[in-house]
Each structure stands twice: as C-alpha cells, then as structure tokens.
Amino acid sequence: MKASLQRPEIKLESLKEDIKEFFKISGWEKKLQNAVYSELSVFPLPSHPAAPPEHLKEPLVYMRKAQGSWEKRILKSLNSMCTELSIPLARKRPVGEQKELLNKWNEMGTDEPDLSLFRPVYAPKDFLEVLINLRNPNYENGDSLSFRTHLGLIQVPLKVKDIPELKECFVELGLNIGQLGIDDSTQVPPELFENEHVRIGQKVLAEQDSAAAQQYIRQGSPTALRAELWALILNISSQPEDVLYYEQLKTNVIQHDLLVDSLIYKD
Known part of the structure; x- marks a missing residue:
C-alpha cells in the first residue's frame, strides 16, 4: 500500500475522488448502493442491547405466550400424526430412492405423491x-360492553394507517x-401506457438501481421483466457461491425425507 502511494500517478489530495471515480466506472458504486439499500430495507429497529433474540422477534409478552402455546399445540399434533402413521419426523432416504428422486428432480412440480393419509396439522x-x-393486558376495558367490543372478533389493538395515510x-x-x-x-391501446412502462422498466434494469426498481414496480411489473426486476430489488445474483448453496440445499x-416437506406439498 505504501509503495502504491509513492507512484507518481497517485495523488493523496485527490485519492478520495479517484476512488469514487473508480467505483463509478467499474460499476461497484451501484453494487454498493444496492447492497446498502437492501440491508436498510430489512434492518431491524433499534432495540435494547441486552434483549434476547425471542424478544427481538416478538417484543410483546402476551404475544410470545400465545405463540409458545400454539407451537406446542402444533408439535403435539405432529407427533400424534407420526405415531398414528408410524412415520418419523425425518429420515435418511435409501440410496435407491435418492437416485430416483435425482432423476426426476425437474419433474417434482408435476409429480403428485399419495398424501391422502396426511391430515392437516390444525x-x-x-x-x-x-x-x-388474544387480549392485551395493558388494554383491558373491564367486562362492560362498549362500542369497541363490537368492532370485530379479534380485539388486539393494532396500529393501522388511516385513510389519508393509506392514500x-x-x-x-x-x-x-x-x-x-x-x-x-x-380495450386500451398499448402505446398509451404499456409500451412506455416497459421502456422505463428496461431503463431501470440498465441502470441496475434497486431503489428505482422498487419504485417502478409499484405500477406493476411487465411479465418479461419480472424475474430481473425482482432479482434487482432483492439484490440477488447468481454468483458461484449462490449456485453452490443451491446445490447443497438440493443435496439435503x-x-x-422430512415430514414437514410432505405437509407443505399437500398444502
């Protein structure tokens, strides 16, 4: 690094601008912007540093209790079904079955295994x-009936947008x-809207800007551009490590053979 800085074509006073220019020319500026935008979109809200993971996932205690109770109920139902059908929650497939599954991997979407014995978990x-x-203990109005109690079956107070905010x-x-x-x-000639919308979509893809793609898709996504637009919005690329990860998942x-896979397939 020190030797590089001593080269005559590199000037310390313009190093920052030179790096920015390099990022712009090489295309890394857009890649960094998209990566930052993607992280900001899913970045969790600030929380207490000592808060355990389950509190970050669901900060409300009464909700966590309800979730825990429901998960136990689901697990009990799963175990009961496994006992009735004499099947494990997970098993390793025999070699012959693995080869058969590998040979028809691309046909799995059209294959319809017999799942009639499987019943819904709930x-x-x-x-x-x-x-x-579900009841919020901090939001109890007593047993007396009020207008609020007749608004619906679910009485959990949730913050929702009003009409002006929705607009x-x-x-x-x-x-x-x-x-x-x-x-x-x-009934609408394509030159009035569709052609122009597709042209703008192609321009957004050429710019490779995640934020612009997300804004653009709010007016609908042309079928021909849909895959590329969503890949750009989600900042997904088919890099060698992504292909390797997919192959690892495929191997697993x-x-x-997981019971959950069969339940999802049936659903």
Whole structure:
C-alpha cells in the first residue's frame, strides 16, 4: 500500500475522488448502493442491547405466550400424526430412492405423491379461536360492553394507517396514475401506457438501481421483466457461491425425507 502511494500517478489530495471515480466506472458504486439499500430495507429497529433474540422477534409478552402455546399445540399434533402413521419426523432416504428422486428432480412440480393419509396439522377454526382469545393486558376495558367490543372478533389493538395515510402510501393506485394489469387491457391501446412502462422498466434494469426498481414496480411489473426486476430489488445474483448453496440445499433434500416437506406439498 505504501509503495502504491509513492507512484507518481497517485495523488493523496485527490485519492478520495479517484476512488469514487473508480467505483463509478467499474460499476461497484451501484453494487454498493444496492447492497446498502437492501440491508436498510430489512434492518431491524433499534432495540435494547441486552434483549434476547425471542424478544427481538416478538417484543410483546402476551404475544410470545400465545405463540409458545400454539407451537406446542402444533408439535403435539405432529407427533400424534407420526405415531398414528408410524412415520418419523425425518429420515435418511435409501440410496435407491435418492437416485430416483435425482432423476426426476425437474419433474417434482408435476409429480403428485399419495398424501391422502396426511391430515392437516390444525383446523382453521382452531387458529381463529386462538386469535379471538388474544387480549392485551395493558388494554383491558373491564367486562362492560362498549362500542369497541363490537368492532370485530379479534380485539388486539393494532396500529393501522388511516385513510389519508393509506392514500399517501399507495398513491400509485390512484385513478390518475397508470397501473399494469388495468391500463394495459385489450380495450386500451398499448402505446398509451404499456409500451412506455416497459421502456422505463428496461431503463431501470440498465441502470441496475434497486431503489428505482422498487419504485417502478409499484405500477406493476411487465411479465418479461419480472424475474430481473425482482432479482434487482432483492439484490440477488447468481454468483458461484449462490449456485453452490443451491446445490447443497438440493443435496439435503435428496438425502433426507422430512415430514414437514410432505405437509407443505399437500398444502
């Protein structure tokens, strides 16, 4: 590094600007911007440094208790079904079964295994009952009936946007703004909206700007550009390490048979 700084073409007074220019020319400026934007989108809100992970996931105590109770109920149902059907929660597939699964890997979406013996882990009405019984202990109004108690079955107070806030949040759904799926119908000539929207989408992809892509897609995504747009928004790229990770996941699926996979497949 010291030797590099002594080279005549490198000037310390312009080093910062030179690095910025290099990032811009090499394309790394956009990559860094997209990475930062992606992290900010999923970055958790500031919390107490001593808070345990379960508190970060769900800060409300009464919610955590309800979640814990529900998870125990689901686990009990799973174990009960395993006992009834004499199947394990997980097992390693025999070599022959692994080879068969590997040969039809690309046909798994069309394959329909017999899952008739598997029953739902819970009934929708059971889950609804849990939600109905949720009560915030800091928000009790006593047993007396009030207007609030007749607003719905679920009485958990949640912060929701009012009408003006919703209008501001979803301004792209306004009648005066074009929306793909509506303004590209057969009755509307494509040159009025669709062609221009596709052209802008291609320009957004050329710029490789995640923030711009997310804003653009709020007016709908053209089918031909959808995969590239979502990859840009989520900052996903098919790098060698991504391909390797996929192959590792694929190997795990081929080697191990999980009961949960069958339940998801049936769902």
